[in-house]
Amino acid sequence: xxxxxxxxxxxxxxxxxxxxxxxxxxxxxxxxxxxxxxxxxxxxxxxxxxxxxxxxxxxxxxxxxxxxxxxxxxxxxxxxxxxxxxxxxxxxxxxxxxxxxxxxxxxxxxxxxxxxxxxxxxxxxxxxxxxxxxxxxxxxxxxxxxxxxxxxxxxxxxxxxxxxxxxxxxxxxxxxxxxxxxxx
Amino acid sequence: xxxxxxxxxxxxxxxxxxxxxxxxxxxxxxxxxxxxxxxxxxxxxxxxxxxxxxxxxxxxxxxxxxxxxxxxxxxxxxxxxxxxxxxxxxxxxxxxxxxxxxxxxxxxxxxxxxxxxxxxxxxxxxxxxxxxxxxxxxxxxxxxxxxxxxxxxxxxxxxxxxxxxxxxxxxxxxxxxxxxxxxxxxxxxxxxxxxxxxxxxxxxxxxxxxxxxxxxxxxxxxx
Numbered sequence: 001x002x003x004x005x006x007x008x009x010x011x012x013x014x015x016x017x018x019x020x021x022x023x024x025x026x027x028x029x030x031x032x033x034x035x036x037x038x039x040x041x042x043x044x045x046x047x048x049x050x051x052x053x054x055x056x057x058x059x060x061x062x063x064x065x066x067x068x069x070x071x072x073x074x075x076x077x078x079x080x081x082x083x084x085x086x087x088x089x090x091x092x093x094x095x096x097x098x099x100x101x102x103x104x105x106x107x108x109x110x111x112x113x114x115x116x117x118x119x120x121x122x123x124x125x126x127x128x129x130x131x132x133x134x135x136x137x138x139x140x141x142x143x144x145x146x147x148x149x150x151x152x153x154x155x156x157x158x159x160x161x162x163x164x165x166x167x168x169x170x171x172x173x174x175x176x177x178x179x180x181x182x183x184x
Numbered sequence: 185x186x187x188x189x190x191x192x193x194x195x196x197x198x199x200x201x202x203x204x205x206x207x208x209x210x211x212x213x214x215x216x217x218x219x220x221x222x223x224x225x226x227x228x229x230x231x232x233x234x235x236x237x238x239x240x241x242x243x244x245x246x247x248x249x250x251x252x253x254x255x256x257x258x259x260x261x262x263x264x265x266x267x268x269x270x271x272x273x274x275x276x277x278x279x280x281x282x283x284x285x286x287x288x289x290x291x292x293x294x295x296x297x298x299x300x301x302x303x304x305x306x307x308x309x310x311x312x313x314x315x316x317x318x319x320x321x322x323x324x325x326x327x328x329x330x331x332x333x334x335x336x337x338x339x340x341x342x343x344x345x346x347x348x349x350x351x352x353x354x355x356x357x358x359x360x361x362x363x364x365x366x367x368x369x370x371x372x373x374x375x376x377x378x379x380x381x382x383x384x385x386x387x388x389x390x391x392x393x394x395x396x397x398x399x400x401x402x403x404x405x406x407x
Contacts, residue, residue, distance in 0.1 A: 031199030038206030045213035053218075056355070056383040057234040061371060063380055084364070113395070120396075134364040140248075141360035143367060144230040144384060151233055154396040162368075 059147065062159065078127025080119045082112065082146060083163065085171050086137035094119060097167065104170050109145060116153045130158040135168055225249045225298055227359045231389035233397060238385060242267075244342065244351035245385075246335065246374075247298060250359045252366040253324025255300035256338050258292075263351070268295040270345025271338065278341060281307050300324040303334050327369040335373040343377055354382035 076096045083091040090112050093103045107115060120128060132146050143160065150158045227249055242263035247255045258264035258271075272291040276283035281303070283291070287310040291299070294310070300322035301309045312320055325334050343350065354374070358367060374382065391398045 028196070031203050035199055035202050035206055038203060038210055042206065042210050042213060045210065045217050049213060049217040054229060054238045054385045055232065055234045055388050056236045056238045056353075057232045057386045058236070058381070058383050059356075060381045061375060063375065063378075113392070117395070136363065136365055138364045139360060140358040140362040140364065140367050141230040143364060144232060144358070144386060147384075148230075148232045148234075148386075148389075152391060152395045152397045154400065160371075 057144070057147070078123050079129055079131060080116065080123075081131040081133060082116075083167055083171060084132065084134040084138035084142045084146060085175065086135075086139075088142060089171075089175065090142075091171060091174070097170075104174075106174060109142075113149055113153065116149060116155065120153060120155065125156070128155065128157065130155050132158060132160045133163040133167065134160070135163050135171060225253065225255055225300070227357055228361070229357065229385050229387050230360050232384070232386035233389055233391045234386060235388065236383075238355070239353040239383075242352040243355055244353070245355040245357055246370055247357040248324075248359060248362050248366050248370060250361040251324070252328075252362055253300050253322065254327050254335055254366070254370065255298035255322070255324065256295070256335070257298040258295045258351075260296045264296075265292050267342060267346060267351055268292045271295075271342045274345040275303065275306070275337065275341040278344075279303050279337065283307060283310065287311065298322075302326050303337050327366060327373065333369060333373050333376075335370060336376055339373055339377040339379070350379060354379055355385055356382055357385040 079095055081093050081097070085091065088109055090107045090109060092105055092107055092112065092115060095103070097104060116130065130150060132143065134143050134146075147158070147160075149155075225247055227247055240259060241261055243259035244264075244267065245257045245259075247257065249255075258268040269288060269292055272283060272288045275281065276288070283306075287307065290310045290312075291306075293314075294317055297317070299306075299309075302323065302325060305323075309320075309322070325338065327333050327335050356370065374380070391401060
């Protein structure tokens with residue numbers, strides 16, 4: 001092994017002829033196994049660690065058993081209904097759904113934010129209510145994303161409500177699928 | 185021709201600095217690490233802008249995975265254990281399961297990782313050993329139809345056991361891909377037992393620029 005920066009030679013002075021000259025020993029230690037071990041442990045910790053700590057998203061749901069009079073009546077003009085369907089499809093309409101479905105529009109998760117913000121800007125705050133209606137094939141992610149949109153847009157009043165059969169039919173018609181057998 | 189003499193160079197590399205770095209990173213990970221809690225179900229949480237950290241004390245958690253299997257779990261601290269025990273005792277009494285003390289202590293142990301079996305299978309499930317528990321594929325608590333929503337039974341047992349005192353943190357841990365009806369049924373069971381306020385477990389996502397929430401948070405920061 002190469003360079004000889006070794007221990008200071010303690011026996012610096014000349015010894016007698018009978019005394020063996022002390023061999024200089026290299027104090028260099030081969031660090032390679034130590035590095036190996038170090039990185040092995042690092043890998044272990046990297047794999048077992050959870051870096052992103054989960055967050056808590058508060059959700060309050062209304063009491064369904066509350067009497068009807070106690071329920072806050074939503075003004076139709078301030079309502080904005082978002083329908084969620086399979087494969088992240090989003091549909092919406094404002095106010096009440098027209099019988100011919102003319103105000104029923106298709107959208108997606110990117111564009112719906114602009115629509116919600118537009119509605120928020122055009123509606124008095126006390127009237128605004130966003131109604132989220134996921135259908136049977138909407139996934140949990142869609143619902144949470146939509147609830148998240150409510151936080152992002154700072155909508156004070158919103159509700160997750162069961163979808164109506166008429167709306168299911170409209171979604172099916174738009175998606176080109178046949179209505180489910182014995183539709184719910 | 186004079187032969188060119190190539191100086192022999194040592195191949196020795198000083199590893200000390202390397203070791204220093206390695207152990208620095210190592211100590212960082214050791215201090216920053218928090219071991220993944222033992223969970224029998226793999227769940228991918230959706231994202232949200234919520235920045236509140238997930239509580240760890242006195243937690244009652246309902247999880248559902250992609251296939252719609254529903255699990256209940258309690259935190260491993262004293263409050264959680266107490267509530268798990270009460271739940272098991274009441275459930276045993278209400279449903280006539282006749283759980284032995286050993287089975288109840290197993291309930292407490294398994295409830296940290298998650299329990300997802302119908303009430304009728306609970307007794308045989310609680311006789312599993314730790315290893316069997318890990319490999320056992322639990323069918324999930326049935327929630328599909330409103331008549332046989334057994335999550336209701338679990339919740340009812342919990343609240344009866346505590347005398348109506350709700351756990352401080354009721355968490356809902358759902359998978360991205362679960363279809364809405366399962367979520368609805370879990371909510372229905374919560375509502376039926378008078379739990380109207382709970383927390384969804386999500387992972388952090390940045391607030392999109394230009395939105396009202398973004399502006400509000402920015403104002404708060406500058407204040």
